[in-house]
Amino acid sequence: MLFALALLLTAQPVLAAKCSQVIIDVTNRYKKSGEGVAIKVTDIKYYDYGAGKWMDKCIANKVISYNQNGWLHHCTYPALYPSLSYVGGENTKVRIYFRYDVGRGWSSQYYRTTSRFQCIDKMVIEKTIAN
Secondary structure, rough: HHHHHHHHHOOOOOOOOOOOEEEEEEEEEEEOOOOOOOOEEEEEEEOOOOOEEEEEEEEOOOEEOOOOEEEEEEEOOOOOOOOOHHHHHOEEEEEEEEEEEEEOOOOOOEEEOOOOEEOOOEEEEEEEEEE
16 A cells, blocks of 8 residues: 555656746956956856757846846846746756956956756856856
């Protein structure tokens, strides 16, 4: 009887994991000519291994001072956290696009990519931007 109950419990369909209300916490350690500079995060993308491509996830321009961190929010609804629901429960990685302060404007665009991770609801993705 116990074996049958265990089999029944393991045979139940598993609900798809979400990957919503994700916090992307970026720390700025970027330097130019030995001096810490501000960065402006301009966009993020996440990798969908099932589709085999990078997917857009628009982020509002967010300026982060040197040695500070900032949470990234979706550009259309600033009060909401990014949702990566298409890759919920799956492996993914996030690419953070940024520019650095050159004194009278911003540099050309660069990016940094996180390590591969399994995306779940309300997780915190931490990435340090450094050179």
